[in-house]
Amino acid sequence: MEEFDIQALLSSNEKTLIRLLENYATTNHVVTYVLDNSGDLKSDIYGNTHGNQIFSELVESKNMNEITDKHVDYNLGYADKSIRISSIGQIIGRVCCVKSLDSPLNDTPGLLERQLHEHCEYLKRLIESISRLLIDNHGIGTYMIKYPVEVDDIIDELNDDDNKALQQLKKLSTSNEAIISAIEYIDENLDKHLTLDQVSSKVFLSDYYFSKLFKRETKLSFSVYLNARKIQKAMIILKQTSHSISEVSDELGFTRISYFSQTFKKYTGYTPSEFRNEDYLEI
CATH class of the missing domain: 1.10.10.60 (Homeodomain-like)
Structure with missing residues (x-):
């Protein structure tokens, strides 16, 4: 059996995708990261994580599923979008955007959630577009892990x-x-x-x-x-x-x-x- 290696994709071509995620998080004042389909962290955490103490603790412990499931309890705005590789017709993970609800810019109800969904949608399209180029250049086999039958x-x-x-x-x-x-x-x-x-x-x-x-x-x-x-x-x-x-x-x-x-x-x-x-x- 084979599985797409999302970590290899992120690190490909001198870490093009990683640099883009890092720059996007800094420019747009959000926290971004990438999870695989199991919810395991496959990238670093990009952006300022110090605006919410509990968020910082969860990030430190790499407990990203806790953020996905209970972000409202932790006073966090959260959104994610699935990343799909068209050449193999598979969802390989998701890009996530998070921001503290304590920000003074978050007075309008629902505004932050809409903004985070827009950020995720943009990053999803960006990642998928660059992924197509990387796969065309290096071949799909570069990013596949072969597992023996256990x-x-x-x-x-x-x-x-x-x-x-x-x-x-x-x-x-x-x-x-x-x-x-x-x-x-x-x-x-x-x-x-x-x-x-x-x-x-x-x-x-x-x-x-x-x-x-x-x-x-x-x-x-x-x-x-x-x-x-x-x-x-x-x-x-x-x-x-x-x-x-x-x-x-x-x-x-x-x-x-x-x-x-x-x-x-x-x-x-x-x-x-x-x-x-x-x-x-x-x-």
Whole structure:
């Protein structure tokens, strides 16, 4: 698997992007920095961080996710914009702008937030434009990290308890926009044979990062979640319609009825026929 190296991009060509971020922060009196998709800091912090004591402490501890999630509690204005590399169709991270709400220039409600969003939008476009030039000059391979397939990752997926996956769906909760979009796409396309590559590309993430993010946010691997959703819908169809088991299998994108029946039993403990015929079974 491969992942885009945002840190290599920022440091490329004698740190062109880093110098631009630093100069922009100084000129516009904001604090800027770049995070990867996991929320890890991939650049230095540019601009004056001394206007807010708590902000300075968070910056010192590199606790940038705390700023993202709780900036209002810390009296900070905050905005960010996703950075997308068009040549690979992936979001690789986000540029962030922060400023203390204690500034005397912040009397107009909402003005600072709008200004920070405008700063982020400008920096996003700037970074993406320069990135295209750097990639054209140096080649996309310069900025890609190749990861070996980890045995631990395979074991983690095997350890998913299939017969508990349906219960996990009931309590699933995430605020991550990429995962919410992925789940919506899956739910709208349960009749298709979806793959990890297809879904990750829909939310502009690499399959490597998307796989890890999906497991972190849902507590289920992509494949287990997908099958659980298909079986959950199959349970409803079996109880509420007279469709044959073969028709249900086809409606949910299974290539063979035998595989559908096998998967159904693995997730529910019953064959499709047993489930349909047992009136007391709850969905």
